[in-house]
Amino acid sequence: MTPILEVRDLTHIYSVGTPFEHTALDHVSFSVEKGEFLGIIGHTGSGKSTLIQHLNGLLKPTGGEVLLSGQNIWESKQVTRACRFRVGLVFQYPEYQLFEETVYKDIAFGPKNMGLKPDEIDRRVREAAGFVGLKPEQLEVSPFDLSGGQKRRVAIAGVIAMEPEVLILDEPTAGLDPVGREEILGNICAYQKAKNATILMVSHSMSDVARLSDRLLVMNGSKLALMGKPEEVFSHAEELLSMGLDIPPVTRVFLDLRRRGLEELDAQSLLDRMAQMEQEGTTFMNKQKQDTRRRRFVAPIVVAIVMSVLMAGLIWLFLWAFEVDPAGAPPLPVLALFVAIPAAVVVGVVIALVQRVREIERGEEDDARNY
Numbered sequence: 001m002t003p004i005l006e007v008r009d010l011t012h013i014y015s016v017g018t019p020f021e022h023t024a025l026d027h028v029s030f031s032v033e034k035g036e037f038l039g040i041i042g043h044t045g046s047g048k049s050t051l052i053q054h055l056n057g058l059l060k061p062t063g064g065e066v067l068l069s070g071q072n073i074w075e076s077k078q079v080t081r082a083c084r085f086r087v088g089l090v091f092q093y094p095e096y097q098l099f100e101e102t103v104y105k106d107i108a109f110g111p112k113n114m115g116l117k118p119d120e121i122d123r124r125v126r127e128a129a130g131f132v133g134l135k136p137e138q139l140e141v142s143p144f145d146l147s148g149g150q151k152r153r154v155a156i157a158g159v160i161a162m163e164p165e166v167l168i169l170d171e172p173t174a175g176l177d178p179v180g181r182e183e184i185l186g187n188i189c190a191y192q193k194a195k196n197a198t199i200l201m202v203s204h205s206m207s208d209v210a211r212l213s214d215r216l217l218v219m220n221g222s223k224l225a226l227m228g229k230p231e232e233v234f235s236h237a238e239e240l241l242s243m244g245l246d247i248p249p250v251t252r253v254f255l256d257l258r259r260r261g262l263e264e265l266d267a268q269s270l271l272d273r274m275a276q277m278e279q280e281g282t283t284f285m286n287k288q289k290q291d292t293r294r295r296r297f298v299a300p301i302v303v304a305i306v307m308s309v310l311m312a313g314l315i316w317l318f319l320w321a322f323e324v325d326p327a328g329a330p331p332l333p334v335l336a337l338f339v340a341i342p343a344a345v346v347v348g349v350v351i352a353l354v355q356r357v358r359e360i361e362r363g364e365e366d367d368a369r370n371y
Contacts, residue, residue, distance in 0.1 A: 002070040003031035004198050005055060005087075005166060011063035012050055024050040026222040027064070032198055034165075037189075039209030039230070040202045042219030043244040048202050051219065052168050055200070056087035068166075085114055088164030092171040094155030095148065103129075103146070103154050104139040110162040128161035131194070132187045149180040153187070160191055167191065168200040173208070185212065206248045210234060218243070303351055307344035 012025040025047050042048045053059040057080045073083040100106035111121040132153040173181040216233040218226035220243045237247050237255045
């Protein structure tokens, strides 16, 4: 059976023949089956965005070819144009591309360019809006009156309305809270199931791609480094970490256990052993979480100390300038510290609370909730 998408020996070089020449893709080859969910991961600058822009003809390869249903997408201008309707691409932060007067008109922009009849355009707009969770009454409002998450839905609906066979999304949940992230991912999965569409999703969330993807593609240094089922790819945990990528929390647990010589445990023994290790003081969290927790407690303490010293100095100078030194009172530096320390502690507590609120808003939860 012919793959819906096939990339053969794809190479792309920016600024050829200039001092700024840079190879963004280096002989990349892979194929994607119809109805498959392919996750694409890689560190910043690995070539992910350049790769997906080749898949619907936004960029022309320096070498190699891209086949859609077995046909080279650059075979003719007509084929290239048709490819851009069959392969939908949603860029990162697509809400910044909204421009029409109403949500309805923005979603209808793509279908209109396809030359469809008004009745078909209306059907597609309302169906796409339903896929992304937009209410019928929201179709007649300005997209600029919506929240950030709702604008994201409108932008995705504008691509879905063209009913692409392949839907490519570049970080579709970037900047969203946990609830919004899950809703958007649910919308994408609903579209895939309803249309048997092929989904390619670029993401930095290892948990999301591990949970949703049939296969994963890993880019590193302009090359395809790894490709396979999530469990196969994440079995190369050390290699992924060396590429600057994260791994799912559960994979990190198994990696830590393997380093301790405990990889042969069954599931129940693993849980029992993890509970024992936690009682012994072992904390299962990744380095990012550890750093976040350190900052949460260290920053307010440092701020409190620095502010105590500064405020003590300022108070002492104030008292010295006005010659406030009644008989029997404590020395001026001591008096200044008595006033400065409580004030600095209060400021430190406020900073700690603000940090915690910001972490919750970004969806950072306690480590125990990851397991």
